Amino acid sequence: MVLETPYDLKEVELQAYALIRRYIIWESKETGSESLIEIGSLNINILKRVVYWNQMQIDLVKREFDLLYLLAATPGRVYTYSQIYQSVWKEYPQDDVTNMIYCLVHRLKKKLRKIDVKA
Structure with missing residues (x-):
C-alpha cells in the first residue's frame, strides 16, 4: 500500500479494508474453502456475496448484504x-x-418476504 503525503485518514481506512478483504479472499482460495453460512433456509456465500433463501437467489445491495451477514x-x-x-x-x-x-x-x-411469507 502506497500513500502520498499529505494523506487523508479516510483513504488509509479504505485501503486497509481493501487489503483485508483481498487477504481473506486469497486465504480462502489457498485453503480451498468457501466461506458459507447456513442457517435453516438461509445460505450466504461470503466470498461471492450471494444469498439464497430456500434455494432461490436473493439480489441484495451491498449494505443489505453486509447487514444480513x-x-x-x-x-x-x-x-x-x-x-x-x-x-x-x-x-x-x-x-x-x-x-x-x-x-x-x-x-x-421485504426482499425475503417476496420469496417466503414466513421470512
Whole structure:
C-alpha cells in the first residue's frame, strides 16, 4: 500500500479494508474453502456475496448484504444502532442513525418476504 503525503485518514481506512478483504479472499482460495453460512433456509456465500433463501437467489445491495451477514455471522448477539452503522457503513455515526437502520432492515425483510411469507 502506497500513500502520498499529505494523506487523508479516510483513504488509509479504505485501503486497509481493501487489503483485508483481498487477504481473506486469497486465504480462502489457498485453503480451498468457501466461506458459507447456513442457517435453516438461509445460505450466504461470503466470498461471492450471494444469498439464497430456500434455494432461490436473493439480489441484495451491498449494505443489505453486509447487514444480513453481520446478523447471520453472530446469531443471538444484540447490537446497538451505532454498532450496526459502524459495521455496515464502515464509519462512525455522526447523527441519529435509527431511521437509516430501520429502513435498511425493512428493505431486507421485504426482499425475503417476496420469496417466503414466513421470512
